[in-house]
Amino acid sequence: MTTTGRQDSTRPDDETTGPLPIVGTPGRAGVGGRAGAPKDPAEMTMLDHMGGPMGFVYSAIPVAVFVTANAFLSLSLTIGIAVGSGLALFGYRLLRGERFAQAVGSLLGVVLAAALVAITGSARDFFAIGIWVSLAGFVFTVATLVARRPITGVLWNLFHGGTHDWRADRPSLRAHDIATMGAALVLGSRFVVQQWLYITESTTGLGIARVLMGTPLSVVSVILIVWAFRRSxxxxxPAGR
Structure with a gap:
């Protein structure tokens, strides 16, 4: 009788200790947003397509090389050095294990810009393609806002399977309005400033503006986009997915 009583008295303790390991599982910890929680796959995909944090830095290097070389060397030598820097970066990124599509993108940009300079004979045309790309991006992002389909929200939904009615959720829609507006302001400011410098034929000013309005403003835009992605x-x- 005494033995049976002891066995019965220990059962509640055994039952309560059983589920304890579940509390510490990595999946549940990640849902709570604690340190070490897994990142949103959509966020990682977006950053990956942008070349990661270093992608902004890589894009600024050929510009700095071109402007510096143009200040001291002939235009033909400047073109060659700029393309050479692009090729060097391309090889370096491949050696680091980056995908070919990411690494070749920056190289193509340098080659196209250098080719335009070779055709026109004007150093300022090294920046012409980027200026008009900024204008096209500004018009596109503003158009998505006017249509009430901010592009960052469309991308978030696409990365998550395209099945979420994100526009019906006002906080999510507002977040993507803000993120898309931020991107539009970055693109619009780049076009206005650099187009003015292009008209005044300030090649050095264009280079400085490209660098100063490149990585810093891109970082601000990415912060807003990541915030909108995480909010959505x-x-x-659902938690745990």
Whole structure:
């Protein structure tokens, strides 16, 4: 009788200790947003397509090389050095294990810009393609805002399977409005400033503007986009998925 009583008295303790390991599982910790929580796959995909944090730095190097060389050397030598820097970066990124598509993108940009300079004979045309790309991006992002389909929200939904009614959730839609507007302002400011410098034929000024309005403003835009992505994920993706 005494033995049976002891066995019965220990059962509640055994039952309560059983589920304890579940509390510490990595999946549940990640859902709570604690340190070490897994990142949103959509966020990682977006950053990956942008070349990662170093992608902004890589894009600024050929510009700095071109402007510096143009200040001291002939235009033909400047073109060759700029293309050479692009090739060197391309090889370096491949050696670091980056994908070919990412590494070749920056090289193509340098080659196209250098080719335009070779055709026109004007050093300022090294920046012409980037100026008009900024204008096209500004018009496109503003158009998505006017259509009430901010592009960052469209991309977030696409990366998550395209099945979420994110526009019906006002906080998510507002977040993507802000992120897309931020991107539009970055692109628009780049076009206005650099187009003015292009008209005044200030090649050095164009180079400085490209660098100063490149990585710093891109970082601000990415912060807003990541914030909007995380807000949408928190509100619309079930916990644990």
């Amino acid at each position: 994920t928190k509100r619309l993706i």
